[in-house]
Amino acid sequence: MALAKTLFEKIWDRHTILQQSDGSTLLHIARHLVHDGSHAGFKTLRERGLKLRRPDCTFGSPDHYVPTTTRDMATIKEEGRRNVVTSMNANAKEFGMTMFALDDIRQGIIHVVGPEQGISQPGLVIVCGDSHTATHGALGALAFGIGASEVTHVMATQTLWQTKPKSMRITVTGQLGAGVTAKDVILAIIAKIGAAGGTGHVIEYAGSAITGLSMEGRMTLCNMSIEAGARAGMVAPDEKTYAYIKGRPYAPSGQAWDEAMVYWKSLPTDAGAKFDQEIELNGSEIIPMMTWGTSPEEAGPINGVVPDPADIKDLEKREALQQSLDYMGLKPGMPFTDIRVDKVFIGSCTNSRIEDIRAAAAVVKGKKAKIWAMVVPGSGLIKAQAEAEGLDKIFLDAGFEWRYAGCSMCVGMNGDLLNEGERSASTSNRNFVGRQGRGARTHLVSPAMAAAAAIYGHFVDVRSLNQGHAQ
Numbered sequence: 001m002a003l004a005k006t007l008f009e010k011i012w013d014r015h016t017i018l019q020q021s022d023g024s025t026l027l028h029i030a031r032h033l034v035h036d037g038s039h040a041g042f043k044t045l046r047e048r049g050l051k052l053r054r055p056d057c058t059f060g061s062p063d064h065y066v067p068t069t070t071r072d073m074a075t076i077k078e079e080g081r082r083n084v085v086t087s088m089n090a091n092a093k094e095f096g097m098t099m100f101a102l103d104d105i106r107q108g109i110i111h112v113v114g115p116e117q118g119i120s121q122p123g124l125v126i127v128c129g130d131s132h133t134a135t136h137g138a139l140g141a142l143a144f145g146i147g148a149s150e151v152t153h154v155m156a157t158q159t160l161w162q163t164k165p166k167s168m169r170i171t172v173t174g175q176l177g178a179g180v181t182a183k184d185v186i187l188a189i190i191a192k193i194g195a196a197g198g199t200g201h202v203i204e205y206a207g208s209a210i211t212g213l214s215m216e217g218r219m220t221l222c223n224m225s226i227e228a229g230a231r232a233g234m235v236a237p238d239e240k241t242y243a244y245i246k247g248r249p250y251a252p253s254g255q256a257w258d259e260a261m262v263y264w265k266s267l268p269t270d271a272g273a274k275f276d277q278e279i280e281l282n283g284s285e286i287i288p289m290m291t292w293g294t295s296p297e298e299a300g301p302i303n304g305v306v307p308d309p310a311d312i313k314d315l316e317k318r319e320a321l322q323q324s325l326d327y328m329g330l331k332p333g334m335p336f337t338d339i340r341v342d343k344v345f346i347g348s349c350t351n352s353r354i355e356d357i358r359a360a361a362a363v364v365k366g367k368k369a370k371i372w373a374m375v376v377p378g379s380g381l382i383k384a385q386a387e388a389e390g391l392d393k394i395f396l397d398a399g400f401e402w403r404y405a406g407c408s409m410c411v412g413m414n415g416d417l418l419n420e421g422e423r424s425a426s427t428s429n430r431n432f433v434g435r436q437g438r439g440a441r442t443h444l445v446s447p448a449m450a451a452a453a454a455i456y457g458h459f460v461d462v463r464s465l466n467q468g469h470a471q
């Protein structure tokens with residue numbers, strides 16, 4: 001009998017071109033995704049007189065630097081920002097890659113666009129010069145972020161040298177309760193294993209609470225694998241995966257679909273395959289989560305309180321916690337639900353898909369926001385879909401801003417930033433010092449939790465809303 005293999009090993013082996021004695025492996029790259037931060041790669045190609053090796057496998061969408069208030073770059077005063085976005089059009093033309101430009105309704109955050117267009121498929125190796133490439137693992141692909149010089153290497157050769165990562169399986173058993181989402185699951189996982197817990201590993205998420213997630217939920221989950229330190233995150237393809245992909249513009253069709261299905265169905269981890277590490281969580285014990293500190297691992301259940309440095313014996317850890325609380329402007333023992341919020345951001349490649357927007361709209365419907373809040377859909381198509389469902393109107397009536405697609409306040413490279421000292425409830429993935437602006441304080445939450453914070457002006461347990469307890 002053939003050796004039992006994991007999903008990860010099957011994809012790795014299938015894409016291996018050659019392996020050297022030191023263990024480094026030359027991988028074939030099936031899809032290269034490009035964003036507006038990847039411009040240096042094209043410059044190098046041009047300087048060296050090289051071509052883009054596989055324009056047919058290279059797909060781009062500007063996201064980090066794009067304005068969310070207009071689609072007209074000519075109105076953007078900052079020359080640097082303007083050039084980064086507009087030069088992408090010129091690069092796409094010169095090198096022949098497929099491009100979803102700013103004036104194209106398919107434009108959006110590249111990690112939202114890839115799955116939406118059917119570019120991201122099971123069993124592929126997908127790379128992008130961006131750490132959140134892990135998102136595409138939700139489709140059963142091996143997808144990971146690469147550095148700037150690797151981007152150039154892939155552009156020129158469609159291959160990449162890699163050392164084989166270790167494997168980890170995180171099994172989430174049981175079923176998630178009402179009001180508990182994929183975002184809460186991944187925050188609970190990171191709180192448990194730590195922001196370095198997955199270092200050097202590819203994580204496969206498994207178990208009934210994971211297979212029970214929608215494709216959008218699986219994307220949220222895999223997206224934040226990098227915040228657990230992992231190289232990639234993935235979920236085995238199943239009927240939900242196939243149904244999601246079928247009929248999308250870049251998905252195989254006809255006979256190619258049937259052939260793809262044969263491969264896809266061979267991918268799930270074999271019984272008895274060994275992982276370097278196994279972790280288990282009970283999904284029915286997870287409740288809505290939020291981060292309180294400056295690392296995604298500094299997260300806790302919404303019914304918790306701000307931790308007390310005095311409770312920590314290790315001097316270094318105690319000081320780190322104190323520093324985190326000082327930056328966040330929080331006092332030990334304070335209930336999370338007493339923390340007042342200044343601004344709410346619903347968006348980013350973690351939580352800007354239609355399901356996320358629907359979940360936020362369900363909380364907001366018929367109410368008014370107490371504080372400034374905005375929704376930034378992950379792509380033009382999601383924006384259009386939400387508008388067709390009347391969700392934009394729900395947000396606008398509640399006083400939210402409704403914007404064009406882009407990374408926006410997740411990282412603020414386009415200028416969407418918090419002011420110094422402001423506190424956000426944000427559906428993004430990083431709460432690092434200065435991430436949303438100098439001195440800005442970020443709390444990571446699910447879309448429903450962010451929407452609730454906008455309505456009440458402080459954090460609330462979304463589970464209490466159905467019973468009408470929140471105030």
Ligand SMILES: CC(C)[C@H](C(=O)O)[C@@H](O)C(=O)O
Pocket residue numbers: 037064129130131132145411
């Ligand atoms: C700018 C980009 C390279 C960066 C990343 O790699 O993730 C950004 O997307 C982020 O989320 O911090």
Ligand code: SF4
Pocket residue numbers: 063064109111130132348349350406407408410411428429
């Ligand atoms: S939305 Fe945020 S995390 Fe995702 S690619 Fe853009 S900046 Fe990075």
